[in-house]
Amino acid sequence: MTSPTGWTWRLLDASGAELDPADLDVEVPVEDAQAEAESWLGEHWRTLLERGAASATLLRGDAVVYGPMGLSAS
Incomplete structure (x- = not known):
């Protein structure tokens, strides 16, 4: 779960299904900005692409x- 403002x-x-970063052996940080x-x-x-991610969506909290x-x- 992301922080409310992170x-x-x-x-x-590639099909648009959400991936668990742990399955890609990465940790996606929650940043302040x-x-x-x-x-x-x-x-x-590049690493994300090589490990199976096709796209990314930026979130602030859950939005x-x-x-x-x-x-x-x-």
């Missing part, structure tokens, strides 16, 4: 801020 990512597979969360994704998107957005570079 920023984090929901990871999705949107820019920190976006920076984390910018640093880790969708934007997404899903594809992780593929193409």
